[in-house]
Every structure is written in structure tokens, then in C-alpha cells.
Amino acid sequence: MKVLVPVKRVVDYNVKVRVKSDNTDVDLANVKMSMNPFDEIAVEEAVRLKEAGVAEEVVVVSIGVEKAQDQIRQALAMGADRGLLLTTDQDLESLTVAKLLQKIVEEETPQLVIMGKQAIDDDRNQTGQMLAALLGWPQGTFASEVKKEGDKLHVTREIDGGLQTVSLNLPAVVTSDLRLNEPRYASLPNIMKAKKKPLDKKAAADFGIDLTPRLTKLKVTEPPQRKAGIKVESIEELVSKLKNEAGVL
């Protein structure tokens, strides 16, 4: 089967993002950008399915700025076969991304879409579920294990109470959680090879989908800051503070 993996270019997870002083947004000038960590996990899973002979081809798609090519190349270096970039300078909402991905799914006809559970910039956790809904496909969200069982896909999901396994008809959408796998580092030879793999570009605006956002960002502010605390010298002092000062024991 063919596997499609959508990957997003986001602020690197090590960056502590700051709010712009005019409160219109966060300041992303000159910060390090990377592939969304959950998407790396998704790419890794797709590549493993290929290595296991379950998948024949892994196609990576990103929607974003020209520079998102870097993230596609990284996925190609990890073992994906080809890439597709839908270019736009607009910051698209999940619903719009899901509609664009639906178009790509209709063109590419993958049997499986594996994506991240959450992009760590907007922390929305919804694009995979939206794509599944638009396609009328089942979804295996927050996956910690994916197994093909006959013509079904068994997905073990990280839920609030523990783990849940569901059986999905194919085609299906899976979203990755942290324990699905540990993504590989691309080797230098594979990075060189990835430069020769096909990467197509199309304009996101050419798919006949209204890209206008539904949500207006009225303002972006600093979160409430905690006041600086104190260091205690001993357990006795700690317990006494918790009892007498904080009143929480």
C-alpha cells in the first residue's frame, strides 16, 4: 500500500517562544525551525512499514512556506520516497489544511495517512481527525502501536485511562503519539541521496479551496508569570512552609 505522511514546519521544540511587544503574535524572527516532532515519528512509522514490506511507497506532503522543503528533505533522508510541497505564505488553519490534504489524498489514493497528533506550535490536535472526517475514513489517534491484521489496521491508542486498541477498516488515518517509535537520524549518505529524490511543488491557492481563516487572532499575550519562590534548606523547613505558610498540607 501507499502511505501519505503530512509534515509541518514548526518552531524547534527547544525554542522558548516570546510574545511580540505589540501583542499581535509570537516573535518567530530568526528562530530555529524543524519538522514537528510528532511528524518525525509519523515518518519513521511509515518508513518502518515500508521496510517491513507492508507499504510500497511513502509520500511526504507539507503545506507552508518554500523553506518547508527542508523538512520534506529531512523526511526523504529518513527513507520516504518522494515529496510534495503546497506553497503558501499564509498561516493556515487545521480545517483548511485538512481540506487541502483531502485533495492530495484524492490524487494520490494512499491506503493510509500517518500524521502527527499535534503540531507543537498551535497545539491544536485536530487536523488528522478532520481529514478522516472529510474522507469518511476511520481514525486511530494518539497511536503507540500500529499493526496490519489481515485487511484491518490495529491501532493501540494512548488514552486518559491507559491504552485502547481499535481495529480500523482501510483506508484510515493514524496520528502518532510519543511512544509509537523513536525516529532515526538520517545518515550523511541518505541525506545526499535525498537531494535527488523527487519533490514536486504546487501552490496551495490552486486547489480551489477557500484559505480564509475562520478564527481571528485578536491578541497574543504573555501567560501569567509565577512569582519567584524560595529555596529551603531541609525537609523540616519544607514541611513547615507547606503547613504554615502555604497551607496546603
Place this chain on the structure above:
Amino acid sequence: MAILVIADHNNETLNDATLKVVGAAQKMGGDIDLLVAGKGASGVAEAASKVAGVRKVLHADDAHYAKRLAEPMAELIIGMAGGYSHIVSSSGTDGKNFMPRVAAKLDVMQVSAITGVESADTFVRPIYAGNAMATVQSADATKVITVQPTAFDAVGTDGSAPVETIGNGAFPGISEFVAEELTKSDRPELAGAKIVVSGGRALGSNEAFEQYIYPLADKLGAAIGASRAAVDAGYMPNDYQVGQTGKVVAPELYIAVGISGAIQHLAGMKDSKIIVAINKDEEAPIFQVADYGLVADLFEVMPKLQEAV
């Protein structure tokens, strides 16, 4: 205007998060109906009828809702959407699973994990692991919203709403429940606990959690949490992870033991009322958010702490 709140439950008990989600819904304004979809969940429907401020409880009972799989849940909710200006659920893993499906089918951009309600169409939510708060206004006809329960006060349980049985939605028949492995514990539920004792990578093993974290938690009647590193290493199950991509908690007291305080971890606990950090590295970032910090080897001080409380 009316608001449909989807109750969080396990067919036996109504999750306390629902009381907080109703609290958030009240700020949006409008009559509130509470949907209980499950199997054999009449006890939950009865508990739901006591939730203050609820107009009526809508109860759907079918085996397809037993595990609240996203596909049938979304169909049920979409079928009811016509009567509502807002569809609201908690941002637990159930709501996160089915709500975006509802939103997409209604052609709505969901507003995820809100922590504030400014008006019927304007909401506050954390972005970038809580390093910024965005205030967003929705232009969609129906607002589809998930709520971060810890950010809202629970409503009371002195209500008396009628319970109405409703028919099922369509069953897409494309997914099936196979099995579950639920963490069994007599301790309070992590997301709603008043005290949380969390351990990090420094513990080094599950046995160390048992020896150095469990006894304190049990003495305090606390829930246990963990950092991602501790979960990845297999010291604790996945559902103990606190953070940006795990559970968000805001207890009265959060005790972080051998946790460095990465932004992803802070995102899940920095709204706790009192934070205690025990870490042998005085430079550890966790101390920047801790009310009380103790620079010490956890293996030396945890037994003493257990004794002293």
C-alpha cells in the same frame, strides 16, 4: 442560543471534568444540554441530571457508544448539531478524538483546549506549550470547542434536570473496539487531583517510583504523575505523563521530584497553586517556577519527607 455539552464518563461514573466544562459553557451564555452517550450508563445520566445549570440530559444508549469511538460519536453529535450554537466537550482524549470530526463535518474550525471565555464567540487558549496565550474570535455559525477543565471552576451538583432518551446516530461501521488496558489505581485521578507527586528520569526505574514516590503520594492522598522521560523509559504508564502533550494538571500542590522542568513539562503543571521542586541541580529550570525548592538528592530526602508529612 443553546449549548450542547458532551459528558465525559466511563459508563459508570460521570467524570468531574464535566462539571468544569459546564462551568465554562455557562460563560458562553445559553441553555445547556448535557449529552450522555454510552452503554448501560443510566447511572451517569442520573448523575448528569444533578449537574447545576443543565436544562436537560440527553441520553443515548447503545453498544456502539460503549467506548465512545470517534466515528459513531461524531455521527451522533452531528445529527444533533442543528439545535445548538455551541458544541462543547472537555479536552480529554475522548473529546480530542471525536470533536474535530464533528467540527470538520460541520465545516467549522474547532477552538481547542480553551482556558478562558471572553464572550460567546471569543476564547483564550495557550499556544507554543503555554509560552503565549492567544485570544481568538470565531466566525463560524456553530462553535465547536474543547475546554481545558483545570482552567474553570466546577458547577454544583444540586440540579434536577430531566433525562430524555434519544435515538442513535448513524453507525459508520468502519472501526471497532478490540481491547483496553486501563491503569488500575485507588489513587485520585491525575487530571483532577488536589495533590500530585510527580517523578522524572532521575528515579531510574519503576521500583524507585514504588519506593520513593508512592509512599508519599499515599500518605498525602495524592495522584502520581511523571515526566515524559520517565514514561518513555517505561518507569510509569503513558497516562501518567504531565505536560504539553500529556495531561494538564492544576492541583493545590504539585511536587516535582527529579524533574528538570523542560517547557513541555511546565506546560502541564505551571498553573498549580503551590509547586515544590526537589532536584540535585540548583540550576534546574524547575526551580524558576517552584514556590519551594530543595536542592538535594531525592534518594536521601524522599524517605525523610514521607516521614515528616
